[in-house]
Amino acid sequence: MPLNPTPAAPRSFWIVAVLSLLWNLFGCYDYLMSKLSPASYFAANGMNAESAAYMASLPAWLTAFWALGVWGSLAGSLLLLVRSRHAAPAFALSLLGLAVSQLTQEFWLHPPQAGPIGLVLMVWSALVFFLIYARSMAARRVLR
Numbered sequence: 001m002p003l004n005p006t007p008a009a010p011r012s013f014w015i016v017a018v019l020s021l022l023w024n025l026f027g028c029y030d031y032l033m034s035k036l037s038p039a040s041y042f043a044a045n046g047m048n049a050e051s052a053a054y055m056a057s058l059p060a061w062l063t064a065f066w067a068l069g070v071w072g073s074l075a076g077s078l079l080l081l082v083r084s085r086h087a088a089p090a091f092a093l094s095l096l097g098l099a100v101s102q103l104t105q106e107f108w109l110h111p112p113q114a115g116p117i118g119l120v121l122m123v124w125s126a127l128v129f130f131l132i133y134a135r136s137m138a139a140r141r142v143l144r
Helices: 011-036 038-044 049-056 060-081 087-109 117-139
Strands: none
Touching: 011 038, 011 060, 011 117, 038 049, 060 087, 060 117, 087 117
């Protein structure tokens, strides 16, 4: 018998972990469609040609931070599902990617079409929640 057994995960843990995965899969879908089929994806989402051109011309370093935000969140969700203590650092890296990509666009590049503030707030709120939740589960030793 191990000296420090891992406590059973509460049912709410599994609900949050699955919701985290579903939420972050949408971010992955958005990123992939923006890169693989930008013209049709942007048109289907009502983005004008000027905004689509702006998105296509993002600098590589900014795209890298966007990717860090998206794929870091997916990694955090998957690590949460396997009850790994590394979920919180993955969500923290994702938050770094989100902060750099969004704040750079808002305060430095000045996009021609700002994102809806409600969606932006939801993305930030969800990611901060998942980070805090993963840290609290690690502190309670639910994550190994």
